[in-house]
Amino acid sequence: GNSVTQMEGPVTLSEEAFLTINCTYTATGYPSLFWYVQYPGEGLQLLLKATKADDKGSNKGFEATYRKETTSFHLEKGSVQVSDSAVYFCALSEGTGNQFYFGTGTSLTVIP
């Protein structure tokens, strides 16, 4: 079956630190992979996506590379800001299936 596993949080970083949030997946075919961000009191917003192996998704300084050999899609940012404090969700969707499979989310707090 399909599933997504994210690193446990919460994660606390100082401003300008390097961020990595690990995400690994299990899929029966060739999934598309997504990162979503949820700010307090809001819904999930698409942050970036990758639809095939070796694709790199990027947005707002965040990057993630679709690694088929390690079934991973780790989220990285070189220098985090206080405004990046949020919950981050990794997700996959496969083929013509209608369902998304979400990780449990990783809470990030960035302190000045």
Add this chain to the structure above:
Amino acid sequence: NAGVTQTPKFQVLKTGQSMTLQCAQDMNHNSMYWYRQDPGMGLRLIYYSASEGTTDKGEVPNGYNVSRLNKREFSLRLESAAPSQTSVYFCASREAGWGNQPQHFGDGTRLSIL
């Protein structure tokens, strides 16, 4: 651009009461979804509708019913609310049932059942 609109934003119910959560999207998407979000549990799919006229159960459908009223609207009904249904409910929509299309989310309905 409204995107996905959910109403109400907040609601408090007593055990046994019923209510309907409304969701509408203006992106002409075929597929719509209802999730609940609980601390430490991530998002769990309640029901989804792949296209107008169809609905299917997700991971946690018990205690809920849905109606795909038309292409724009997908409602979630609690017939007899229970404290275990206290949660944040999110509606989402998607262009089609293709894997590379993202879901778009509303801002949620925060529901407390006493």
